[in-house]
Amino acid sequence: MTSTDTTADAFGLDARSYSEASPDHPVNEDFVLVGQNFAVVLDGASPVTGLDTGCIHDVPWLVRTLAGQLLVRLTTSDDSLGDILTDAIEGVNCAHASTCDLSNPNSPSSTVAMLRRRSQEIDYLVLADSPIAIQRNDGTVTAITDDRIDHLPDYSVAGISKLRNSPDGFWVASTRPEAGGMAVAGTLDLNDGGPVQQIRAAALLTDGAATLVERHGGEWADTMRLLEIGPRELIGHVRTVDESGTGKFRGKRHDDATAVLCMFPTNAYRAAKAD
Numbered sequence: 001m002t003s004t005d006t007t008a009d010a011f012g013l014d015a016r017s018y019s020e021a022s023p024d025h026p027v028n029e030d031f032v033l034v035g036q037n038f039a040v041v042l043d044g045a046s047p048v049t050g051l052d053t054g055c056i057h058d059v060p061w062l063v064r065t066l067a068g069q070l071l072v073r074l075t076t077s078d079d080s081l082g083d084i085l086t087d088a089i090e091g092v093n094c095a096h097a098s099t100c101d102l103s104n105p106n107s108p109s110s111t112v113a114m115l116r117r118r119s120q121e122i123d124y125l126v127l128a129d130s131p132i133a134i135q136r137n138d139g140t141v142t143a144i145t146d147d148r149i150d151h152l153p154d155y156s157v158a159g160i161s162k163l164r165n166s167p168d169g170f171w172v173a174s175t176r177p178e179a180g181g182m183a184v185a186g187t188l189d190l191n192d193g194g195p196v197q198q199i200r201a202a203a204l205l206t207d208g209a210a211t212l213v214e215r216h217g218g219e220w221a222d223t224m225r226l227l228e229i230g231p232r233e234l235i236g237h238v239r240t241v242d243e244s245g246t247g248k249f250r251g252k253r254h255d256d257a258t259a260v261l262c263m264f265p266t267n268a269y270r271a272a273k274a275d
């Protein structure tokens with residue numbers, strides 16, 4: 001590479017993030033990472049009380065260890081996000097193979113949403129229910145979701161154990177490295193193939209921060225508008241609506257909540273210099 005070549009992270013990511021525990025949780029089982037050209041949100045799954053997980057560690061250990069493994073790879077590797085996640089899960093496995101039964105399907109697990117900017121492209125990866133919303137300049141918002149967990153034939157504890165990380169069920173980041181290849185992943189051109197940038201922003205959300213759409217039937221555009229005021233303001237609004245809302249949902253009224261808003265500066269100064 002010569003000194004005038006543009007590296008993948010020469011174009012920045014303007015990211016703001018916020019993560020907080022549910023008002024009724026003592027610890028936050030979500031985790032957020034924001035780097036020079038990437039953002040990640042993780043949502044650890046709380047095990048059913050009393051269930052044997054085969055693991056001496058708790059969910060916060062799993063999400064923090066996975067976050068550390070992802071950080072190392074996102075800062076040193078150009079591999080696809082799926083391969084990075086696969087390698088990171090292998091790294092987590094190494095950290096507890098000697099103390100825990102990694103074949104237990106109830107081992108602690110996490111959702112993953114990852115986004116990485118590479119010059120004029122963005123790579124995305126979504127595993128389980130932490131969506132990424134993509135907003136274009138015309139105001140349209142497209143959600144990238146992995147909704148396999150919403151279409152299971154059996155929601156009993158035993159049924160979910162059987163369906164977790166199986167081809168007929170759903171995939172999460174736990175002890176099976178191949179989950180990295182099962183995620184919803186791809187690459188978007190910020191210009192949609194044209195000369196002018198069309199994608200202006202992306203949001204990564206854990207499900208606790210996405211309830212305005214996923215539970216209360218709201219529009220993604222409204223979530224993006226609140227995010228532009230600030231991720232903390234979005235989550236504050238989510239808490240209020242969740243408290244009074246009557247929308248249908250499975251599970252708890254409140255959840256840990258994490259949101260990252262990524263804007264994609266065009267770096268006009270660099271473009272002008274190149275002319």
Ligand SMILES: [Zn+2]
Nearest residue numbers: 055056096100
């Ligand atoms: Zn363990």
